[in-house]
Amino acid sequence: MAQCYHCGQEIKPSERIDRNIKGxxxxxCCHGCASVCEVIHDSGLESFYKLSPDTQRPVAPAPELIKGSEFFDYDEVQSQYVKELSDQRQITLMSDSIHCAACIWLIEHxxxxIQGITYANVNFTNKQIKLRWDNRKIKLSEILxxxxxxxxxxxxxxAEESEKAYKKANRDLLYxxxxxxxxxxxxxxxxxxLYTGARDDGEYTGYFYFMLFLIAxxxxxYSAQPFFKGAWQNIKARSPGMDSSIALGLLVTYFYSVYAMLTPEQGGQPFFATIIDLTFLLLVGRYLEAISKNKALDATKRLMDLQPKMARKWQEGQEQIVPVRLLKVGERVMVKPGDKLPVDGRVVEGEGNVNESMLSGESREVFKQPGxxxxxxxxxxxxxxxxxxxNTLENTRLGRIIHLVEDAQGSKATIQCTAEKIMPWFxxxxxxxxxxxxxxxxxxAGIExxxxxxxxxxxxxxxCALGLATPMAMAVAAGVSARNGILVKNGVVLEMLNEIDHFVFDKTGTLTKGQMKWVDQQWLEGFDQQAWLTKLAYIEQKSEHSLARAIVDGVELRQPNWRQQSCSIQNFKAEPGRGVSAQCGGQLIRIGTAAWLKQFDIVLSDELQLxxxxxAELGRTGVWLATDQQAIAVLTIEDELRDxxxxxIEKLQARGKQITLLSGDRYSVARAVAAxxxxxxxxxxxxPEDKADVIAKLQQQGKKVAMVGDGVNDAPALSRAHVGFALGGGTDVSMDSADIVLLHNQLIAIDTALDLSQRTLKTVKENIALSIGYNVxxxxxxxxxxxxxLMASITMPLSGLVVILNAMRIRSFYADRIKNRK
Structure with missing residues (x-):
C-alpha cells in the first residue's frame, strides 16, 4: 500500500490525493498534508524531505533555513514534535549556538x-530549550x-538530528x-x-612580520570565528558573555600588532604569533570540553540505543520491515529470537524467554506466553x-524513562539559578x-x-567553570542513577533529598510485597459457603485492588469450578479504602472493612469481631462479607514484608531519620507490621484521600517529608511531599506523581539515593569552590x-575541564558503593 509523501502514513486507494510538487x-493521505507540503516547497525548504536511512523520518531544516519557519505552525508538522496539539503546547528545541552559561540567562530572560510563552528552560549541558506556549497568543514560528x-x-x-548536529559541530571545531x-x-x-636575530635586520623584519600578519x-x-560569532550575538542581545571578553582580547592584540607593524619607528612589537597561539589553545580547550561533556551525558544516549528504530510488521501472514514510528496501536509485529522488542505490547502468539534486566534489574529470564x-x-x-x-516510541515505558532522564538533566537546582543570574555581571x-x-x-610600563x-x-x-559547576554534576547524577534503577525526575530533588528528616511509607505494596494471600476465614453457621464463594469471586473480579485479586485467587484454590456456575452482577460500585458493593441474584452484597459496613447499620457478630x-495481631487484614444487613463472614489476607x-528502616534510623508507617488498615494490623x-x-x-492531609500536617510541623508509595491512592501524598518515591512496579499514576522512581522495586535503593544526593551536592560545592578559587x-x-x-589561554579551558572531570567522578558512585560493601 502507498504511503503519504508528507507524513508517511498508509493511503487508502479511495482517499488518495495527488498533487504536482515541483514537477x-x-x-x-489528506488535503492538510498536501497543503503543508506545498508550503514547505514554496518556502524553499525541500530539505525537510531528506529522509534518514535508519528511520525514514524527515530531517529538520538546517538553522540557516529557519527564516521560512512558518511551516512549523502547521499542526501536521508540529505533531512530530509536540505531544498534545492543544491550546497549551510544549516542545523541546535545540540550538547549536548555546555555548556558555551566559546564554542561559539571555535566552530565558x-x-x-514575550507574551504567550508560559515557560522557558535552557539546558546548557545538551543545548536544549524546553518551551511551553499558548498557541492562541503566539505561533511557534514567531518564537523561532x-x-x-x-x-x-x-x-x-x-534525537537523531541532535546527534548529527553534535558530530557536525565537533567536526567543524576540529577543522x-x-x-x-x-x-x-x-x-x-x-x-x-625573529627571535634569533632577524628582528635586528630591517630588510627581513618587515617581511617576516607581514607573513605573520597574513597567517594571523x-x-x-576562520579559526576564531566561533568567538566572534558569539560576541556578535552578545552585542545584538546587549548582554555580555564569555565570547565577548575573548573576542575583545584577540582584537585589541591584533590591531595593536597591525599598528606596531605599520609604524616600526615607534619601536613597538607585534604579537601576531601570540594571537595564533591563543586561538589554537582556546579551541583545544573548547573541543576537549565538548568531548568531556558528551561523555558525562552518555547515559541518556545509551538508554536511547536500547530502543530499536525498525520493526517486523506482521500483516496478512507477511513480514514487512517498517520504521517503528509508522506502527499504530492494534497492529502486530513479529519479534524473532535475539531481537530487541520495538514496542510495548501484549503477546498474541508464541512463547519464549525475555531478558528484562534493563527495566527490572533482575538478570533472570522472564517467560512470556499469550496474554x-x-x-x-x-x-x-x-x-x-x-x-x-x-505503545510506541516516547509512549513506551522506556520512552517515558528517557524523557524523564532528559528532564532531570535539564532541571535546575536553586544554587544553579543563582549562578546564572550573576553570569552577565561576572x-x-x-x-x-x-x-x-x-x-x-x-x-x-607602556602600551605593550x-x-x-x-x-x-x-x-x-x-x-563557564562557574556555570558548569551545578548542571554538570546534576546531569551526570541523573544519568548514572537511571542506568542503575533509580530514576530521578528532577535535579532539584537531589538538592532537597539531603534535607529530608522524615520518611512516610505506605504499607501495602511498598513495605510489603503486595502479593496478597487469603490465609484464613470465619463463617457464621447456616450459610452455603460454596455458593457464596462463587458470588464473592464474580464480584471481586471486577475490582483492580490487590485484596480483590487475592480473594479471586483464593476462590480458585478452594473452588476451582466456580466459573461453571453463572452469577449476574449488577450495579457494581467500588469505594477506595472502604470496599465494594453489587447486586447478585436480587441480593445487595457488600465486601469491605468493618468500619464501612457499620455506616449501613450492618450487624457484626461478636464471634466474627473476635x-x-x-x-490482626498477626498482621493480617480482615475483609468482611455482608448481605441483608448482616455480616456473614470474615476473610483474612496476609502480605509478606519485602526482603x-x-x-x-535500620539504615534510615542510623541516619537519624524519623519513620512513619501510613496505612488504611486497622491500627492493630499496621502495628503488627511495624513491630x-x-x-x-x-x-x-x-x-486514600486523607493521606495527602497527613503529609501536609507533618510539613506544618516544620518537617521535610519524603513519601514512599506505589498505588493510585498514594499519588496525592506523593505530590504533596517534599520528595516522592514510587516503586517502578506500581501504577503509572503514582510514578507520574513521584519525584524519584525505583525502577527495580528495591527499597534499599532509597538509601542509595540519599548517598547519591550527598555525593552530588558535595561535588557541586567542590566545583563552585574550584571555579571561584580559580578566578580569585x-x-x-x-x-x-x-x-x-598565552598562559591565560592554557589555564582558562583547564578550569572548565577540571569542573567537568570532577562531575564525571560521580559516574563511579555505584562502583565505589559496591567496593565499600565488600
Whole structure:
C-alpha cells in the first residue's frame, strides 16, 4: 500500500490525493498534508524531505533555513514534535549556538518578556530549550524568529538530528582547531627567525612580520570565528558573555600588532604569533570540553540505543520491515529470537524467554506466553513472539524513562539559578577589570605591557567553570542513577533529598510485597459457603485492588469450578479504602472493612469481631462479607514484608531519620507490621484521600517529608511531599506523581539515593569552590601582569575541564558503593 509523501502514513486507494510538487506527482493521505507540503516547497525548504536511512523520518531544516519557519505552525508538522496539539503546547528545541552559561540567562530572560510563552528552560549541558506556549497568543514560528534575533538559531529537537548536529559541530571545531595548529607551526618558523636575530635586520623584519600578519588574519577569520560569532550575538542581545571578553582580547592584540607593524619607528612589537597561539589553545580547550561533556551525558544516549528504530510488521501472514514510528496501536509485529522488542505490547502468539534486566534489574529470564505484557527495549532470547502494539516510541515505558532522564538533566537546582543570574555581571566585571589593568599598566610600563595585562585578564576569567559547576554534576547524577534503577525526575530533588528528616511509607505494596494471600476465614453457621464463594469471586473480579485479586485467587484454590456456575452482577460500585458493593441474584452484597459496613447499620457478630482481632495481631487484614444487613463472614489476607524493608528502616534510623508507617488498615494490623520493622510510628485507618492531609500536617510541623508509595491512592501524598518515591512496579499514576522512581522495586535503593544526593551536592560545592578559587587566584595575577595571554589561554579551558572531570567522578558512585560493601 502507498504511503503519504508528507507524513508517511498508509493511503487508502479511495482517499488518495495527488498533487504536482515541483514537477513530480506526489500522493497524500489528506488535503492538510498536501497543503503543508506545498508550503514547505514554496518556502524553499525541500530539505525537510531528506529522509534518514535508519528511520525514514524527515530531517529538520538546517538553522540557516529557519527564516521560512512558518511551516512549523502547521499542526501536521508540529505533531512530530509536540505531544498534545492543544491550546497549551510544549516542545523541546535545540540550538547549536548555546555555548556558555551566559546564554542561559539571555535566552530565558528574553523569552520571559514575550507574551504567550508560559515557560522557558535552557539546558546548557545538551543545548536544549524546553518551551511551553499558548498557541492562541503566539505561533511557534514567531518564537523561532525571536530566538534568531538574539542570535540563536533553534529548531525542533530530534534525537537523531541532535546527534548529527553534535558530530557536525565537533567536526567543524576540529577543522578550525586543525587549521589553527597548522598556522601555529608555520608561524613558529618566522618567530624563531625573529627571535634569533632577524628582528635586528630591517630588510627581513618587515617581511617576516607581514607573513605573520597574513597567517594571523586568516586564523582570526576562520579559526576564531566561533568567538566572534558569539560576541556578535552578545552585542545584538546587549548582554555580555564569555565570547565577548575573548573576542575583545584577540582584537585589541591584533590591531595593536597591525599598528606596531605599520609604524616600526615607534619601536613597538607585534604579537601576531601570540594571537595564533591563543586561538589554537582556546579551541583545544573548547573541543576537549565538548568531548568531556558528551561523555558525562552518555547515559541518556545509551538508554536511547536500547530502543530499536525498525520493526517486523506482521500483516496478512507477511513480514514487512517498517520504521517503528509508522506502527499504530492494534497492529502486530513479529519479534524473532535475539531481537530487541520495538514496542510495548501484549503477546498474541508464541512463547519464549525475555531478558528484562534493563527495566527490572533482575538478570533472570522472564517467560512470556499469550496474554502477557512485554516492553520495548527488552531482548527476546528464544522463540518467536507475535506482539500486538499498545505503545510506541516516547509512549513506551522506556520512552517515558528517557524523557524523564532528559528532564532531570535539564532541571535546575536553586544554587544553579543563582549562578546564572550573576553570569552577565561576572562578564561585565571581567571587562571592567581588564580596562583597569590596561590603564594602570599603560601609564606604568607602556602600551605593550598594558595590552598583555588587559588581554590576559579578558582570557583568564572563566564564567563557564562557574556555570558548569551545578548542571554538570546534576546531569551526570541523573544519568548514572537511571542506568542503575533509580530514576530521578528532577535535579532539584537531589538538592532537597539531603534535607529530608522524615520518611512516610505506605504499607501495602511498598513495605510489603503486595502479593496478597487469603490465609484464613470465619463463617457464621447456616450459610452455603460454596455458593457464596462463587458470588464473592464474580464480584471481586471486577475490582483492580490487590485484596480483590487475592480473594479471586483464593476462590480458585478452594473452588476451582466456580466459573461453571453463572452469577449476574449488577450495579457494581467500588469505594477506595472502604470496599465494594453489587447486586447478585436480587441480593445487595457488600465486601469491605468493618468500619464501612457499620455506616449501613450492618450487624457484626461478636464471634466474627473476635476472630478479626486475633488475626490482626498477626498482621493480617480482615475483609468482611455482608448481605441483608448482616455480616456473614470474615476473610483474612496476609502480605509478606519485602526482603530489604527492615534493612532500609535500620539504615534510615542510623541516619537519624524519623519513620512513619501510613496505612488504611486497622491500627492493630499496621502495628503488627511495624513491630517487624523496629521502632517506627504508625498512622492507620487513613482513607486514600486523607493521606495527602497527613503529609501536609507533618510539613506544618516544620518537617521535610519524603513519601514512599506505589498505588493510585498514594499519588496525592506523593505530590504533596517534599520528595516522592514510587516503586517502578506500581501504577503509572503514582510514578507520574513521584519525584524519584525505583525502577527495580528495591527499597534499599532509597538509601542509595540519599548517598547519591550527598555525593552530588558535595561535588557541586567542590566545583563552585574550584571555579571561584580559580578566578580569585588568576585574575589578580593577570592584572599584576604576572601572566601572559598565552598562559591565560592554557589555564582558562583547564578550569572548565577540571569542573567537568570532577562531575564525571560521580559516574563511579555505584562502583565505589559496591567496593565499600565488600
Amino acid at each position: 513530480t506527482e506526489r500522493g497524500f 528574553s523569552l520571559a518578556k 524568529k525571536q530566538l534568531n534575533q538574539i542570535g540563536y538559531d533553534a529548531r525542533p529537537y530530534d 578550525r582547531m586543525g587549521f589553527a595548529g597548522f598556522a601555529l607551526m608555520n608561524a613558529m618558523w618566522f618567530s624563531v627567525a 588574519s586568516v586564523t582570526l577569520i 502477557l505484557v512485554v516492553s520495548a527495549g527488552t531482548i527476546n532470547l528464544d522463540g518467536s513472539l507475535l506482539i500486538e502494539v499498545e 562578564v561585565t566585571a571581567t571587562i571592567t577589570l581588564a580596562v583597569i589593568a590596561f590603564v594602570f599598566w599603560f601609564f606604568q 605591557v598594558a595590552i598583555m595585562a588587559g588581554t590576559a585578564v579578558l582570557i583568564i576569567t572563566c564564567p 476472630f478479626e482481632q486475633q488475626q 530489604d524493608a527492615r534493612l532500609l 517487624q520493622l523496629g521502632d517506627i510510628d504508625v498512622i492507620a485507618e487513613v482513607l 587566584t588568576m585574575v589578580p595575577l593577570a592584572m599584576a601582569a604576572m601572566l601572559t595571554p
